[in-house]
Amino acid sequence: xxxxxxxxxxxxxxxxxxxxxxxxxxxxxxxxxxxxxxxxxxxxxxxxxxxxxxxxxxxxxxxxxxxxxxxxxxxxxxxxxxxxxxxxxxxxxxxxxxxxxxxxxxxxxxxxxxxxxxxxxxxxxxxxxxxxxxxxxxxxxxxxxxxxxxxxxxxxxxxxxxxxxxxxxxxxxxxxxxxxxxxxxxxxxxxxxxxxxxxxxxxxxxx
Amino acid sequence: xxxxxxxxxxxxxxxxxxxxxxxxxxxxxxxxxxxxxxxxxxxxxxxxxxxxxxxxxxxxxxxxxxxxxxxxxxxxxxxxxxxxxxxxxxxxxxxxxxxxxxxxxxxxxxxxxxxxxxxxxxxxxxxxxxxxxxxxxxxxxxxxxxxxxxxxxxxxxxxxxxxx
Numbered sequence: 001x002x003x004x005x006x007x008x009x010x011x012x013x014x015x016x017x018x019x020x021x022x023x024x025x026x027x028x029x030x031x032x033x034x035x036x037x038x039x040x041x042x043x044x045x046x047x048x049x050x051x052x053x054x055x056x057x058x059x060x061x062x063x064x065x066x067x068x069x070x071x072x073x074x075x076x077x078x079x080x081x082x083x084x085x086x087x088x089x090x091x092x093x094x095x096x097x098x099x100x101x102x103x104x105x106x107x108x109x110x111x112x113x114x115x116x117x118x119x120x121x122x123x124x125x126x127x128x129x130x131x132x133x134x135x136x137x138x139x140x141x142x143x144x145x146x147x148x149x150x151x152x153x154x155x156x157x158x159x160x161x162x163x164x165x166x167x168x169x170x171x172x173x174x175x176x177x178x179x180x181x182x183x184x185x186x187x188x189x190x191x192x193x194x195x196x197x198x199x200x201x202x203x204x205x206x207x
Numbered sequence: 208x209x210x211x212x213x214x215x216x217x218x219x220x221x222x223x224x225x226x227x228x229x230x231x232x233x234x235x236x237x238x239x240x241x242x243x244x245x246x247x248x249x250x251x252x253x254x255x256x257x258x259x260x261x262x263x264x265x266x267x268x269x270x271x272x273x274x275x276x277x278x279x280x281x282x283x284x285x286x287x288x289x290x291x292x293x294x295x296x297x298x299x300x301x302x303x304x305x306x307x308x309x310x311x312x313x314x315x316x317x318x319x320x321x322x323x324x325x326x327x328x329x330x331x332x333x334x335x336x337x338x339x340x341x342x343x344x345x346x347x348x349x350x351x352x353x354x355x356x357x358x359x360x361x362x363x364x365x366x367x368x369x370x371x
Contacts (some may be wrong), residue, residue: 003369004334004362006309007316011335018228021245026224027217029246030253036280104251104275105258105268108329109348111279191282194325198278201326205353 038102038115040191045095045122052129053088056081084132091125112199119192130180134173141169216256219265220249226266226336227252230273233320233332234281248276271346274332278325319368327361334358 098118104111145165220227227248231241252272259268320331326347333343344354 002362003312003316003365004331006313007320008335008337010313014229014232015225018225018232019241021221021224023217023221026220026249027213029249030213030217032246032250034247034250034254035282036247036251036276037282038280040282104255104272104280106275107271107346107348108275108278108326111275111348115279194282195279198325201324202347202349205349205357 037191037195038118041115041119042099044187044191045118048122048126049088049092049095052126056084080132087125087128091121095121095125109199109202112195112202115195116192116199119188123188126184130177134177137173137176138166138169141165212257216253220252220269223266223269226269227273229336230277230332233328234277234325236321244277244281247281248273251276251280267342270333270336270338274329274346278329315369316365319365322368323361323364327357327364330354330358330361331365 095118098114098121101114102111102118103114106114145162227245228241230248231244235241235244252269255272259265320328323331329347330343333346338346340351340354340358343358344351347354349357
């Protein structure tokens with residue numbers, strides 16, 4: 001006899017041993033808050049949007065931008081401000097639309113797809129920010145190196161090879177971006193590992 | 208209106224709670240996790256309930272939401288599944304109904320199912336619940352052919368776990 005058939009027969013008998021919750025016990029449960037992965041992804045994503053937007057605001061308030069303006073980069077900052085807020089709004093709208101699509105009544109595959117898409121939207125946003133920060137570190141260094149005396153002054157006339165400064169800027173950018181990317185991977189790795197595994201398992205079937 | 212909705216939901220769930228308990232049994236290994244998962248499924252069911260039209264049976268709709276919660280939304284505690292956990296689990300095998308050999312075999316079968324991955328467990332669960340391949344396919348979001356193929360693979364895998 002097929003083992004699974006044997007199990008099926010016994011499975012029906014298991015019902016007698018199942019816990020029985022009362023009306024009140026169930027009622028109390030619907031008053032509690034969900035702790036589902038979707039909720040966590042939603043909360044963390046919103047925090048990410050706030051974090052990246054506030055870095056910009058803080059930089060403005062603390063006068064870092066004025067400093068840059070005196071370096072003759074005001075046009076550059078003007079354009080980058082418009083672009084960065086445009087990008088932020090675009091991603092928040094996309095994120096919200098994706099989030100709305102998540103329905104527990106869809107099939108398992110569609111549900112997983114939608115959750116991963118929401119996740120992906122924020123992921124792209126963060127990667128864009130990380131890339132911009134990396135490029136900013138490098139380009140600011142280059143700018144100061146070739147178009148202003150700021151760097152030369154701060155070096156106090158010591159001779160430092162240009163190549164070394166460029167390499168140092170690139171290394172700094174990589175370390176900074178790499179560090180943030182690592183934290184990022186840790187947070188989401190823990191959160192979505194099982195979801196991704198299950199999604200892959202379903203996808204494998206389609207090949 | 209809200210009170211009415213609450214009442215009809217809780218009544219419906221109270222009558223059909225076995226489905227949720229069975230999902231919890233397949234996916235969790237101890238009473239605490241069982242309770243946790245039951246709680247989360249209940250919340251998800253309740254959140255989706257206002258959109259439940261009644262064109263499907265309440266129980267059919269429950270299978271989908273419960274399994275989705277177990278394999279997609281629920282954040283499992285870190286405890287890994289060990290075969291030895293099985294003894295502490297509450298599958299009661301009634302000694303008087305089976306001879307020793309069958310009883311032993313069943314015990315091993317349940318332990319083997321516990322070793323499957325989340326998706327395979329869902330397939331086995333629906334199979335044990337006597338669902339058609341069409342229903343299994345719809346719940347998982349795969350084609351009927353793929354559901355059959357996968358089910359056969361799961362059967363082979365179970366055999367391998369049982370007879371290494």
